[in-house]
Amino acid sequence: MRLYPTRAAIVLVAAGAPIALAVAVASPGLWVAAAAWVLMSAGLIVADALLAAPPSRLDLKLVTPKVMGVARPEPVRVEAAFQGRRPRAIELALGVNARLSAEPARQTLRLSGGRGEAAFGLTPLRRGEGRLEGVWARWRGPLGLVWLQRQAAGAEPIAVTPDIQGVKEQALRLFTRDAPFGMKAQLEVGEGSDFHALKEFTTGMDLRAIDWKQSARHGKLVGREYRTERNHHVILAIDSGRLMCAPAAGAPRIDLAINAALLLAFVSLKLGDRVGLFAFDSRPRVVSGVASGANVFPLIQKLASTIDYSTEETNFTLGLTTLAARLDRRAMVVVFTDFADPTSAELMLENVARLMRTHLVLFVVFRDEELESLLAGEPQDADDVSRAVIAANLMKQREVVVGRLRRMGAQIVDAPAGELGMSLVQTYLDAKRRELV
Missing domain, CATH: 2.60.40.10 (Immunoglobulins)
Known part of the structure; x- marks a missing residue:
């Protein structure tokens, strides 16, 4: 009282x-x-x-x-x-x-x-x-x-x-029957090279899909139906260092990365792939094996919840070398990270290049909307001009790094924070359709 x-x-x-x-x-x-x-x-x-x-x-x-x-x-x-x-x-x-x-x-x-x-x-x-x-x-x-x-x-x-409810809502939009064109993750048939079933040939089917032996046996044209390949290893490598704790679109980058990673894990498990989680800053923090099946998702969710906010600098050499040593077959490695200076970017590129000799790397780039707004805004005084010049230099350095990653063969996911998860899933589905893994 x-x-x-x-x-x-x-x-x-x-x-x-x-x-x-x-x-x-x-x-x-x-x-x-x-x-x-x-x-x-x-x-x-x-x-x-x-x-x-x-x-x-x-x-x-x-x-x-x-x-x-x-x-x-x-x-x-x-x-x-x-x-x-x-x-x-x-x-x-x-x-x-x-x-x-x-x-x-x-x-x-x-x-x-x-x-x-x-x-x-x-x-x-x-x-x-x-x-x-x-x-x-x-x-x-x-x-x-x-x-x-x-x-x-x-x-x-x-x-x-992590925002599991948001992940579930995005996943439902992806798997619903009336999902927007091009975002139906459930349509596995015809998107890969694994034989799925035989079906009666219809107008519009690829002539190369006709199975002539089965057609002769059934007395009508029969075509082969394929589906996306399964049992790929998908490794979610999350940088939890100091830069990833900086805000983007009102939330820490690490939280946005975890949400996007959980959405990709859910979709990958539904499509029959095997998923593993790896988090690192100055040293590896979370290391899991790969597993498949929808019942694995709660375990990945629990492991992702243990990734803490860090104030330490990211050691790309130790983190990515440790990850590469744990992979015993070709995998799709999804790297969530950020960089602020040419030195850290050079170390990251050097270790990503080693990883790409054996594995397919999906590199998630966090679009810095704050820098873009500084660059696009109309300057009112000298300080605004200085900010715009600095923002332009930082954006140029970022574009140089992204360009080098593309030339090295990395798949780049570059999207606003609100669309990061969906863009990542689309890049993943495209890589499976093109059989890049």
């Missing part, structure tokens, strides 16, 4: 000062009037506190989710109930730790019959353990001279995980 005066009480007490000064100047013998004013104000404040609803009569309850996906807002409900005397309205505030953000910071709740319910928008900012430190409620006395406050303990910690 906490009790303190309102702004109205402070104004009431302060208003007596000029009156007391005027009385003292006019008649020094009536200085007692100043003390009387103070006593009267104090009496009104005490009376207001006694007439107000006591904090012990308020029951506060928090209703929160147990698991939340990073950057995916969800409501948190605060239920308030008074017994006996009750105010007409109370103010509520929610305390959270650094991994969460609550909106609005404070709100007024109108009570009906002494009860009410308020909703706060809770947004996870970073993966880990989100904590609600507590909920604060305060209300005025009937005279409006005193605030009474009650604090309730927070709820159980909230597990902030």
